Amino acid sequence: MAVDDRTLDTLTEENAELLQAMIRNKCVNDGTPESGHETRNANLLRDELEGCGADIEILPVLPGRDSIVARLPGTDPDAPKLMLMGHTDVVPVSPEGWKVDPFAGERIGNEIWGRGAVDMLNVTSSMAVAFRHIAKSETRYPGDIVYFGVADEEAGGVYGASPLVEERWDALHCDYVLTEYGGSPLVSDDGVIVLLTTAEKGADAQRLTISGEPGHGSMPYRTDNAIAKAAEVVRRIEAYDPGARIDDLFTSRVKAQNFDAETEAKLLDPGRINEALAEMEPTLARNLHSCCHTSFSNNIIGGGTKINTIPDKVVLEVDIRILPGETSEDVRQHLLDAIGPELMGSIEIEAIFDEESGSTQSGTDTPLWGALVDSIQMTYPGAKVLPSMVTGGTDARFFRRKGVPSYGAGLLSSDISLGEFMSRFHGHNERIDIESLRLTTKLWLDVCDRLWV
Numbered sequence: 076m077a078v079d080d081r082t083l084d085t086l087t088e089e090n091a092e093l094l095q096a097m098i099r100n101k102c103v104n105d106g107t108p109e110s111g112h113e114t115r116n117a118n119l120l121r122d123e124l125e126g127c128g129a130d131i132e133i134l135p136v137l138p139g140r141d142s143i144v145a146r147l148p149g150t151d152p153d154a155p156k157l158m159l160m161g162h163t164d165v166v167p168v169s170p171e172g173w174k175v176d177p178f179a180g181e182r183i184g185n186e187i188w189g190r191g192a193v194d195m196l197n198v199t200s201s202m203a204v205a206f207r208h209i210a211k212s213e214t215r216y217p218g219d220i221v222y223f224g225v226a227d228e229e230a231g232g233v234y235g236a237s238p239l240v241e242e243r244w245d246a247l248h249c250d251y252v253l254t255e256y257g258g259s260p261l262v263s264d265d266g267v268i269v270l271l272t273t274a275e276k277g278a279d280a281q282r283l284t285i286s287g288e289p290g291h292g293s294m295p296y297r298t299d300n301a302i303a304k305a306a307e308v309v310r311r312i313e314a315y316d317p318g319a320r321i322d323d324l325f326t327s328r329v330k331a332q333n334f335d336a337e338t339e340a341k342l343l344d345p346g347r348i349n350e351a352l353a354e355m356e357p358t359l360a361r362n363l364h365s366c367c368h369t370s371f372s373n374n375i376i377g378g379g380t381k382i383n384t385i386p387d388k389v390v391l392e393v394d395i396r397i398l399p400g401e402t403s404e405d406v407r408q409h410l411l412d413a414i415g416p417e418l419m420g421s422i423e424i425e426a427i428f429d430e431e432s433g434s435t436q437s438g439t440d441t442p443l444w445g446a447l448v449d450s451i452q453m454t455y456p457g458a459k460v461l462p463s464m465v466t467g468g469t470d471a472r473f474f475r476r477k478g479v480p481s482y483g484a485g486l487l488s489s490d491i492s493l494g495e496f497m498s499r500f501h502g503h504n505e506r507i508d509i510e511s512l513r514l515t516t517k518l519w520l521d522v523c524d525r526l527w528v
């Protein structure tokens with residue numbers, strides 16, 4: 076909803092304070108069921124939203140891992156319902172890399188510092204503040220607005236979105252979702268480009284059991300040692316190049332980075348992209364590589380039992396991220412191409428995750444996309460808003476698989492470049508500037524004004 080500058084100042088201040096409190100709640104998710112403690116942030120959000128006029132419910136999955144949903148009913152039960160979804164957990168820190176206490180939620184100059192300041196407590200808090208502001212006002216939109224503060228995004232949604240979307244659709248039902256991440260503007264002489272997320276890669280990790288023949292360690296000559304074989308398997312997977320896929324999503328991603336013309340041309344050419352990536356700063360090269368390749372990372376290995384025994388079994392686990400349209404069959408074919416049929420004869424392969432693995436994508440031919448594009452013009456007039464893909468997983472996938480268009484959005488100040496923004500995710504010295512909190516809060520209010528017209 077339209078707000079004047081003074082109201083927006085107040086909301087921004089509320090947003091900053093809520094973000095600080097959420098950082099201090101230290102909802103660190105290390106992947107174990109007993110970590111996270113998101114109940115702390117769920118209770119904080121309940122206290123913040125209580126009395127605003129919305130229906131609020133705490134959604135338990137495991138003790139300590141509560142999520143929260145709040146629904147503000149619209150005036151027309153048939154109008155599409157918009158969800159604002161933010162996760163309440165954060166990833167662990169390595170404190171020695173930080174200049175400040177990562178959980179003090181300090182405000183230093185015009186920035187809030189701390190774990191979660193960009194991933195994504197800033198967005199979760201801005202959504203809560205915008206939602207509360209609408210709820211408290213006289214304004215009612217045709218469709219429901221649903222606020223969802225969800226646990227366990229950082230470890231796959233096992234104690235959050237995954238079961239809740241399946242079992243509590245009565246509480247979560249919606250037609251559109253806004254969540255992380257996007258909104259970093261590239262300002263150049265050619266105008267402004269803002270990337271939002273419409274797709275994410277799929278995850279189809281595989282466990283390879285590599286077999287050999289046991290024997291006495293004192294006589295290794297011409298034996299079939301599973302560790303030696305596994306070493307060759309690892310080497311071949313590392314050397315494998317599945318080829319680059321240069322599609323529209325990748326093209327927007329490259330264009331939003333403002334490379335010189337020569338680098339851009341190379342990056343958009345499957346035959347020359349490796350040349351450009353090899354010359355680039357590694358963090359950026361890694362991200363761009365993942366955006367256009369199926370990726371394989373040999374992450375866990377174990378084998379051998381006794382020092383005098385030739386091992387007959389090694390288990391290798393490979394993190395595999397797939398592009399839109401790729402299936403488990405494609406993954407098997409990639410592994411066969413990488414490893415070769417002969418070695419493959421002594422390997423058994425099984426999928427590590429039970430979850431549906433494919434990449435998810437939402438089209439941009441929706442009223443919500445139009446509302447986002449128009450709302451971003453309020454801050455960056457003439458900005459080109461482009462769809463892009465994230466390489467990791469977000470909770471958007473659970474909604475896209477239910478057929479609900481879901482976008483990663485936000486709006487940042489032009490002080491933060493795309494590269495800088497991405498390096499703060501799970502990085503040291505995570506922080507956000509107050510201006511970005513202001514722009515993101517305003518974005519949610521503007522989108523609500525435009526979605527139902």
Ligand SMILES: [Zn+2]
Binds near residue numbers: 162194228
């Ligand atoms: Zn996140």
